[in-house]
Amino acid sequence: MDSLQVEPAKTGTRTLLRLEDVGITFDSRVGKVVAVERFNTEVRTGEFVSIVGPSGCGKSTILRLIAGLIPASCGSIDIDGETPDEARLARRFGFVFQQSVMLPWRTAIDNVMLPSEVMAEATAPRRAEAMHLLERVGLKGYENLYPRQLSGGMRQRVSIARALSFKPPIMLMDEPFGALDALTRQKLHHLLLELWDANRKTVLFVTHDVAEAVFLSDRVLVMTPRPGRVDSEIPIELPRPRTDAVRSMPRYLALVDEILGKLVH
Amino acid sequence: MTRQLGEQIRNALPFVLLLVIWEAASRLTGVAAYILPPPSQVAERFVDSGDLLLTNGWYTLSSILVGYAAAVVSGFLLAILIAYSRWLQRLLEPLIVVLQVLPKVALAPLFLIWFGHGLAPKIIIVGTIAFFPILVNVIVGLKSAEADMIELMESVAASKAQIFWKIRLPTTLPFFFPALKMAALLSVVGAMVAEFVASDRGLGYLMIRANINLETDLLFAALAVITLIGLALYGSVVWLEYMVLSRFGDGGSRQLVPL
Numbered sequence: 168m169d170s171l172q173v174e175p176a177k178t179g180t181r182t183l184l185r186l187e188d189v190g191i192t193f194d195s196r197v198g199k200v201v202a203v204e205r206f207n208t209e210v211r212t213g214e215f216v217s218i219v220g221p222s223g224c225g226k227s228t229i230l231r232l233i234a235g236l237i238p239a240s241c242g243s244i245d246i247d248g249e250t251p252d253e254a255r256l257a258r259r260f261g262f263v264f265q266q267s268v269m270l271p272w273r274t275a276i277d278n279v280m281l282p283s284e285v286m287a288e289a290t291a292p293r294r295a296e297a298m299h300l301l302e303r304v305g306l307k308g309y310e311n312l313y314p315r316q317l318s319g320g321m322r323q324r325v326s327i328a329r330a331l332s333f334k335p336p337i338m339l340m341d342e343p344f345g346a347l348d349a350l351t352r353q354k355l356h357h358l359l360l361e362l363w364d365a366n367r368k369t370v371l372f373v374t375h376d377v378a379e380a381v382f383l384s385d386r387v388l389v390m391t392p393r394p395g396r397v398d399s400e401i402p403i404e405l406p407r408p409r410t411d412a413v414r415s416m417p418r419y420l421a422l423v424d425e426i427l428g429k430l431v432h
Numbered sequence: 433m434t435r436q437l438g439e440q441i442r443n444a445l446p447f448v449l450l451l452v453i454w455e456a457a458s459r460l461t462g463v464a465a466y467i468l469p470p471p472s473q474v475a476e477r478f479v480d481s482g483d484l485l486l487t488n489g490w491y492t493l494s495s496i497l498v499g500y501a502a503a504v505v506s507g508f509l510l511a512i513l514i515a516y517s518r519w520l521q522r523l524l525e526p527l528i529v530v531l532q533v534l535p536k537v538a539l540a541p542l543f544l545i546w547f548g549h550g551l552a553p554k555i556i557i558v559g560t561i562a563f564f565p566i567l568v569n570v571i572v573g574l575k576s577a578e579a580d581m582i583e584l585m586e587s588v589a590a591s592k593a594q595i596f597w598k599i600r601l602p603t604t605l606p607f608f609f610p611a612l613k614m615a616a617l618l619s620v621v622g623a624m625v626a627e628f629v630a631s632d633r634g635l636g637y638l639m640i641r642a643n644i645n646l647e648t649d650l651l652f653a654a655l656a657v658i659t660l661i662g663l664a665l666y667g668s669v670v671w672l673e674y675m676v677l678s679r680f681g682d683g684g685s686r687q688l689v690p691l
Contacts, residue, residue, distance in 0.1 A: 234587050255589055262587040268580040271682040272602050281598070282588040315682050333588065 183337070183369050184210035184233065189242035190394075191228060202228050204394035206242070212336075213367040217380035220390030220398075221430060226373045229395070230339045233371065234260045246337070254337075258286065261330030261368070265342040267322035269314040275325050276301060276310035282333045293332075300328040304358060320351035324358070331362065338370045344379065353411070356382060360409055377426045381419060382409055389429045401426060469649040477649040478656065484638070489657045492623050492634040495551055496661065499558025500619040504612065506559075507566030514567075515574035515600075532568065536561040537625040544630050554626040554634070561622035562615035566608075573607030574600050602680050609673040616669050620662045 189206040192199050203225040210216050218226045231237045233244060235251030246254040254260065269278045279297040301310050304324040314322055323343055330338060344352045360383060363370060374380050380387045387401045403422060405413055413419050451471045457463075458470040465473060478485065514521045540557050547553035577599050585595045627636025635654045642650040 231583070236583050236586055255587065258589055260587055262584060264580050264584065266580055268578070268584050270581065270599070270602070272680045281584075285585065285588050285590045285594050285598070313682055339587075 181212050182209050183212040183214075183247050184208075184371075185243075185245040186229075186233070187243045187245075189229075189232060189239050189244060191225070191232060191237070192240045201394040203232070203396075205396055208388060208397055208400070210369060210371065212369055215363060215370045215372065215383060215385045216388060217372040217374055217384040217386075218388045218390060219374060219377055219380045219426065219430070220395060221392045222375060224390045224392050225395035226390055227341050230262075230341050230371060230373055233337075234262060234339055258282075258333055259335050259337050261333070261335040261338045263323075263326050263330045263338065263340040263343045265345050267314070267319070267326040269322055269325060271314050274311045274313055275306060275317065275321075278314070278325055279329045279332050282329060286333060297328070297332060300332055301325070303362065304328045318351075320347050320355060323347065323355060327355075327359070327362070331366075331368075336369060338368045338372075340370065340372045342374055343372075345374070345376070352379070359383065360407075364408060377430070378414075378423050381405075381422045381426065382413060387422075387426060389426055399429060466646040466648050469652065474649050474652040474656070477647075478653040481650060481653060485635075485653060485657050488633060488635050488638045488654070489661065491551075492627065492636065492658065493661050495554035495558055495626070495634070496619045496623045496665065498551075499555040499622065500562050500615065500665070502555070503559045503562035503615060503619070504566055507563045507615075508570050508608075511567050511570035511574060515571050521571075528564075528567065532564045536564075537622065540626050540629045543626075549630055549632065554623055554631070557626040558619045558622040562619045565611040565614045565618070569607045569611035570604055573604030576607065577603045605676060605680055609669070609677070612669050612673070613666060616665045617662065620658065620665065624658065 186206055186208050189203060190201065191203045192201050194200075206229060208216075218229060220226045228237070232239050233246070233251055235253075235255035239251075244251050246259060249257065249259070269275075270281065273281070276294070276297050279300060280293055283293040283297075298310060301307060304327055306321060306324055306328070309317065309321065314325075317325065327343070330340075344355050347355065356379065362368075372380070372383060377387075381403055384403050387403060389398045389401065390396065391398045401422065405416065405419055405422075454468075455470045455472060458465075458468050469477075514524060536557070539560060540553075543553040543556050543560075547556060581599050581603075582595060585599060590598070623634070624636045627634040628640060631637040635658045638654045639651050642648070642654065
């Protein structure tokens with residue numbers, strides 16, 4: 168019955184996502200701007216990878232390139248044998264934005280049901296499923312409230328539920344907790360890891376918060392300032408499940424320091 | 433129940449006061465009835481000329497309703513075309529700006545030359561004057577959807593039609609209803625002016641005739657009818673807005689408010 172645990176809970180060794188020499192150039196008033204250049208990485212199934220970098224380095228752009236929302240100017244992106252556009256049309260991506268992006272005229276549950284509505288699935292089962300998802304993200308009893316009646320943290324919980332609602336294999340998260348206070352953010356870290364543990368989506372998580380990236384991830388990609396490239400990849404060999412105790416481990420603090428060092432150099 | 437009654441009394445109070453002062457003033461000062469007839473005389477004339485007011489009122493109302501409806505439908509459809517077509521926007525934008533600035537009532541004499549003296553020129557004048565607020569606001573509304581919302585829809589492979597119905601149309605509503613109200617008021621103005629310029633029927637014609645014959649009481653009676661028409665039209669739009677935004681609003685409690 169628990170739809171979130173249908174998939175096997177183990178980290179795969181198979182490469183799911185491959186970006187080779189990906190670049191994107193924007194036209195602007197001052198001429199061509201190279202936002203991302205020769206971006207290379209691979210992500211395995213079930214892996215939790217964060218991308219950190221100075222603002223304007225194109226980390227959000229990477230997510231949009233992968234999701235096929237904007238086309239790459241050069242290079243290749245392969246998502247399990249599909250192009251970004253093919254993968255998008257096959258609904259492989261659950262996208263979570265920095266702002267929760269809720270439709271203000273829809274209740275929480277109707278917002279969760281938006282993707283399946285777009286996919287024209289039958290109403291009754293998806294309503295039950297949406298209810299179950301809201302319960303999973305800790306919003307039981309809030310399903311009929313409108314976005315303006317929810318706090319920022321609650322809205323972000325709804326948008327996580329919405330991204331999970333159609334069971335996409337890949338979660339693309341664009342600074343989802345950036346606008347939240349520290350305490351709410353910590354709570355959502357635990358929720359996110361719990362959900363990830365339960366159904367092992369592949370997660371690509373963009374953030375400017377190094378501590379957050381280290382706490383959540385299996386691997387952190389550090390980007391250079393514009394034009395954005397991968398400066399270094401830092402594997403995070405901290406024990407899982409990650410509890411708050413991790414935040415005071417010397418290894419954790421050393422990793423945060425190391426990455427911060429790379430960002431300021 | 434009593435609270436509602438109290439509210440209605442409070443709303444009626446300024447009108448009652450105005451009528452009492454007006455009646456008293458015209459009786460006490462003895463000002464000529466052709467300058468300012470007392471309300472009682474206007475009321476009498478209203479009843480006596482009921483048929484006259486009704487037929488002419490109906491004529492004016494029909495030009496308002498047809499012209500207004502045509503403006504709303506065509507304004508909305510053209511706005512959709514423009515919002516979705518860059519080249520069409522680039523082509524029409526300068527023209528729209530100039531036409532928007534142009535006082536539409538000034539076109540009345542021209543339309544009378546082109547379309548004669550029947551109902552057609554009145555409908556066209558009403559339509560022209562009501563068209564632009566709808567067009568401009570709906571274009572702005574359709575383009576006001578947040579980029580993130582569109583990206584969210586695209587990320588789940590929503591079609592253009594789904595994005596239109598689920599995102600763009602609901603975000604347009606708060607821009608559409610103020611335009612709908614303004615267009616309603618302008619429609620009444622358009623119909624009046626059209627009939628002032630040249631007509632042998634309608635409330636505007638009746639007012640011009642009353643003016644020539646110094647039948648000031650009839651003029652006031654016609655003024656009352658056109659005001660009632662305007663109120664009914666505006667009230668319907670306010671009610672429609674209330675109904676639609678109760679369903680497509682942000683879930684906040686809504687009240688029927690005139691402004």
